[in-house]
Amino acid sequence: MNLLFYLQGGVQLASDATADSLAMGADGSTTDQSIIEVMIDSWYINGPLLILSVLAVYIFFERVMAIGKALKEESNFMSKIKDYVHEGKIDSARNLCGTSDTPIARMLEKGLSRIGKPMEDIKASIENIGKLEIYNLEKNLSTLATISGAAPMIGFLGTVIGMVMVFAAIVEKASFEIADLSSGMLFAMLTTIVGLVVGILAYMAYNYLVARVSKVIHKMEASSIEFIDILEQPSR
Numbered sequence: 001m002n003l004l005f006y007l008q009g010g011v012q013l014a015s016d017a018t019a020d021s022l023a024m025g026a027d028g029s030t031t032d033q034s035i036i037e038v039m040i041d042s043w044y045i046n047g048p049l050l051i052l053s054v055l056a057v058y059i060f061f062e063r064v065m066a067i068g069k070a071l072k073e074e075s076n077f078m079s080k081i082k083d084y085v086h087e088g089k090i091d092s093a094r095n096l097c098g099t100s101d102t103p104i105a106r107m108l109e110k111g112l113s114r115i116g117k118p119m120e121d122i123k124a125s126i127e128n129i130g131k132l133e134i135y136n137l138e139k140n141l142s143t144l145a146t147i148s149g150a151a152p153m154i155g156f157l158g159t160v161i162g163m164v165m166v167f168a169a170i171v172e173k174a175s176f177e178i179a180d181l182s183s184g185m186l187f188a189m190l191t192t193i194v195g196l197v198v199g200i201l202a203y204m205a206y207n208y209l210v211a212r213v214s215k216v217i218h219k220m221e222a223s224s225i226e227f228i229d230i231l232e233q234p235s236r
Helices: 002-023 030-040 041-070 077-086 090-099 103-113 119-137 141-172 178-235
Strands: none
Touching: 002 041, 002 119, 030 041, 030 178, 041 141, 041 178, 077 090, 077 103, 077 178, 090 103, 103 119, 141 178
């Protein structure tokens, strides 16, 4: 009998809650308003997430433009460098590198400035410039990676705070209704969603940029090897 009584009571409670939610308005205006209010009330969670999202967007587009600029290469660039070196026009080759604002051009310009010195010195100078260029390409990528990990954690913090609000509402009232728990549950779910969305987008942006940087690095390595081969050809 007791079990049947509790089951009937649970069904009645669910029915009442459904009826109340329908009575709020078929257009959902009350629900929308409550979501907006919860978003405002959770400013100390969603505020930092908004800042992180803006920062992530800025880093992404700034790096996309910088890396895209690094990937640009003048047509027949290496062929012209090869012709100038074989003809002994080192100054012309350096001027060509100076007019091309790319990591590859800066590497080769440094190598050209070391012509006449031992090959190991030329290779070392190119390698040093290459490391500096890679460092510049990877600028702020670590910040983007941090955002991708920190944003979901901040969102989960909002989840914990929302659940604490739910249990606090239960403790404060001897008898409670589903509506008494709605604000805490909305708080928990909304902050989780915002944190996960920011984190997922930042993670995807980070991986995309890393792949682009790797492409630039491969081109730099290939160009440096080709340049060393050009310098060694006259001595063969």
